Amino acid sequence: MASTTATGSAARVDGDRSSAVLRYTAAFYALTIVLHTADHSRRGIGSTTSAVLVAGTVATLLAAIAIALVFAKRPSAPVVAVFVGFGNAAGVAAVHLLPRWSALSDAFPGGTVGPASWTAVLLEIAAALAFGAAGLFELARPRGLLPDSRAGRRAPLRP
Numbered sequence: 001m002a003s004t005t006a007t008g009s010a011a012r013v014d015g016d017r018s019s020a021v022l023r024y025t026a027a028f029y030a031l032t033i034v035l036h037t038a039d040h041s042r043r044g045i046g047s048t049t050s051a052v053l054v055a056g057t058v059a060t061l062l063a064a065i066a067i068a069l070v071f072a073k074r075p076s077a078p079v080v081a082v083f084v085g086f087g088n089a090a091g092v093a094a095v096h097l098l099p100r101w102s103a104l105s106d107a108f109p110g111g112t113v114g115p116a117s118w119t120a121v122l123l124e125i126a127a128a129l130a131f132g133a134a135g136l137f138e139l140a141r142p143r144g145l146l147p148d149s150r151a152g153r154r155a156p157l158r159p
Helices: 020-043 050-071 077-096 115-140
Strands: 004-007 010-013
Touching (some): 020 050
């Protein structure tokens, strides 16, 4: 059963509230962010505009906060995962997959980036989508009687 305890001014929810799926996708998303950031470092900071650099930094900070919320088992983690995951997936896709459209472009189509860059970006987009979907899954889970796979019986009601 989930219990809520106060830690400072924020509430924590026990492990059953933050599903394993959300934790696994958060970890995978973190890994892909590191890969994408490493690829930008490999290509050189000068290979992109300052607008892309600022947008990427903000997106990375938001993702780090969302991932931290998941592992801290905060009740807001699934909602934040939905917005950050889907938002960052759309942002990374717009920056890298669309043809050059503004200062917020680091367009790969027609560019000179190699397979490593494509892999890093496509993995991050996929991981961000999975993170957002895991947040939706967590939010949609029924909060009533759930099968308790460890004991073969029903778990008590949760708030």
